[in-house]
Amino acid sequence: MSEEKQKNPVKKEIMRMPAEIRFSDQLEALKSIDEGDKPESWYLSPSRVNDFIVGREEPIKMKKGNKTVEVFITRKFYGNDIMIQRAIASLLSDRPLLLIGEPGTAKSWLSENLTAAICNNSLNVIQGTAGTTEDQIKYSWNYASLIANGPSLEALVPAPFYNCMKRGEIVRFEEITRCSHEIQDTIISILSDKVLAIPELPPPNDIVFAQKGFGVIGTANTRDRGVNEMSSALKRRFNFETVHPIKNIKEEIELVSKETEIFLEKAGIKRQPDLDVIELIVTTFNEMRNGISAEGIQVAKPSVVMSTAEAVEVSVNSAMYSHYIKNEDMNANSAVINLVGSVVKDNYEDLDKLRSYFNVIIKKKAEDKGKLWANYYDARDYI
Ligand SMILES: Nc1ncnc2c1ncn2[C@@H]1O[C@H](COP(=O)(O)OP(=O)(O)O)[C@@H](O)[C@H]1O
Ligand SMILES: [Mg+2]
Missing domain, CATH: 1.20.920 (Histone Acetyltransferase; Chain A)
Structure with missing residues (x-):
């Protein structure tokens, strides 16, 4: 037994893995049969993304080492399958997507699984609260480095929008309508121009142009104070999809x-x-x-x-x-x-x-x- 284990016999395990790790075998299996047209920046083609969300009846046969294994693609979201197709189409056309509905209808779960299938990374998340600041959305500074060396890329601490624009990935903005108006509206210009300005930095680092594949999936609960308070300018930039409780x-x-x-x-x-x-x-x-x-x-x-x-x-x-x-x-x-x-x-x-x-x-x-x-x-x- 290792020294560590002797000292600590209680087994510790990670409680919850992100969807792309939890379902990595399913994503890999879908990738192995993926011949559909797809935007270059997407991990899977749109129809395989759809399969990942709604599941497939037949398992996929996939080579693993020198064995052939069968991988079942499980249904992740129960409900309106056409809504899923529309949501994928919205992201294909570079339109941000807003999933609205009652709490507990799997808006966050759907957003996590969509980003897992499209970017193979669902961890670019902003949790909207009354205290969310612009720093947590765009970028902030390492103050020790800022004071020592002045504003520079080394002193910049990236937040999800900065990262996703650079890498061409999807930002998940959870509970966006819990953020104050001012904070919500700071993303309007990014959504329209696909550009993030960093006025503190000298050129050419003062502007980040979004790479292809950059997108936003927001969620908002209709029960909380909220969705109505989104400014009309911001609303216009999103495609709205209502997620209903499961009827069946x-x-x-x-x-x-x-x-x-x-x-x-x-x-x-x-x-x-x-x-x-x-x-x-x-x-x-x-x-x-x-x-x-x-x-x-x-x-x-x-x-x-x-x-x-x-x-x-x-x-x-x-x-x-x-x-x-x-x-x-x-x-x-x-x-x-x-x-x-x-x-x-x-x-x-x-x-x-x-x-x-x-x-x-x-x-x-x-x-x-x-x-x-x-x-x-x-x-x-x-x-
Ligand atoms: N239509 C659905 N399809 C799949 N899972 C669902 C559905 N509705 C609710 N769930 C369950 O609810 C859980 C949490 O939902 P969540 O995404 O946190 O809800 P919301 O963000 O809408 O409040 C999911 O992990 C899943 O177990
Ligand atoms: Mg949620």
């Missing part, structure tokens, strides 16, 4: 079970997600989000979003709770126990809405549909 319950179940399976596997837990229990969770999310049950009964909508991202969390929490605390598979009890924290944040009226959803809707399903739903109904005391 079957697709949502598939996604939640896939994500739960990946989580269990990563945690080294030898249990499988339970599709029946996931159906209970997803149905609850779907019906409370839409304000109507499958039977056509009105449901009081809680003040929270009830997003698919949170359905994934409830499912994962339920599996973790069952395994580590109860030493059993996920079940109706652990689903209800872990549902509460998602539905009820700081508004206690939502607790009543959840109780009444169980007392009316789940009660009816328990009567009509049998044991699975009856177990779920019986677990309502945990709410």
Whole structure:
């Protein structure tokens, strides 16, 4: 055992890899069959980028060393496939893209996967907040070097716009509408002229011309203070795509079970997600989000979003709770126990809405549909 391991027997691992590393085998497989026309600066051609996002039915056979392996291209985004094609077309025509929608609808996830497939690098990210400064968007200075030697390229600390313009890559601007107006508008001239001025530097370094391939994918949540406040000048420069919550319950179940399976596997837990229990969770999310049950009964909508991202969390929490605390598979009890924290944040009226959803809707399903739903109904005391 190495000295390091003896001192520290707890295993440390990176929690989350960027999409281009996590799915590197899929990107490589798509590259190996990529014969489509593509802009030179793109890693994959647009139709292979589309495959990467929506998946392929048939696996790709690829040579690895002296073996041939089959690589499945998994679906990354569930929903409107035409929207994905439009989003790719927008980036092809050098138009910045703005993904807007409710929280938890996979806007960031989609932006990460698009940039992974187009640039093989999804890490050029600006996280928009009320405190975002121009320095964090364009460039800043290493003050020690600046004071010692004056403004020079060595003293310049690049930020995502500078880097991406130089390299011809895509900047991801997360939650752009959380930034102040002034900060949002500092990118207008870059988007129109594709030029970044650095007035502090002498020529020829006082101007960065964007290389082909430079682009922007912004995201914005419609729930937060926001998207309306973007200036009309900035709005005009973006193509807007609205990302809706998943409508199809079957697709949502598939996604939640896939994500739960990946989580269990990563945690080294030898249990499988339970599709029946996931159906209970997803149905609850779907019906409370839409304000109507499958039977056509009105449901009081809680003040929270009830997003698919949170359905994934409830499912994962339920599996973790069952395994580590109860030493059993996920079940109706652990689903209800872990549902509460998602539905009820700081508004206690939502607790009543959840109780009444169980007392009316789940009660009816328990009567009509049998044991699975009856177990779920019986677990309502945990709410
Ligand atoms: N339509 C969808 N397709 C794929 N994953 C989704 C979808 N909707 C929600 N998710 C799940 O939500 C997670 C997080 O979404 P995220 O990108 O953070 O949402 P947003 O940026 O819209 O708030 C994703 O990692 C995925 O597990
Ligand atoms: Mg996001």
